[in-house]
Amino acid sequence: MNVELLEKTFVAIDQANKKDPNTEIVDNVKVPKELIYGQRMSEMLDMFKPNASDALKIAARAQHICRWESPRSNYEMNRKGYLLWRSELKKFHAKKTGEIMTELGYDYKTIEQVSFLLQKKQLKRNEETQCLEDVVCLVFLKYYYEAFRVKHNDEKVIDIVQKTWKKMSEKGHNAALQLNYSEKGLSLIQQALA
Secondary structure (H helix, E strand, O other): OOHHHHHHHHHHHHHHHOOOOOEEEEOOEEEEHHHHHHHHHHHHHHHHOOOOOHHHHHHHHOOOOOHHHOOHHHOOOOHHHHHHHHHHHHHHHHHHHHHHHHHOOOOHHHHHHHHHHHOOOOOOOOHHHHHHHHHHHHHHHHHHHHHHHHHOOHHHHHHHHHHHHHHOOHHHHHHHHOOOOOHHHHHHHHHHHO
């Protein structure tokens, strides 16, 4: 584990994500959306799996790297378009991250491992891929679920919670149930799991 190199990698990923034209308000300050998302992913991974490998730490930070460069609107607005967008996004994130890692002098094996994780290969079968997916779901539930909930009807929210739950491991479920939710938010989660 090379702490200095890992820090440089995080800085490079953050630099790329600082260019996001989309913003979010955090503590009354406008911040680039994917910058704060990447930092939340790292924080959550540190809590969920403190002894994560460097490859997993990099994949978590780079989960949405430069996502705005490949907008959903470039694809057909149907299920097929959505699935194609998601599939191509994974490859896009892996390529972008691989370029940064190559520039910083990482070996081929580590770059391939990060690419494997970012493309969510062997979900449910590979421990690190599953861990990354758990962290993605936990970040959604902690930071984005309540805002999503108020924009959609209860049926849609319950459906999304059920889909999120299916992607997670038992450890992920336990961590999700420790998060703080509004009364209504928790009630919908309980209905989804009933």
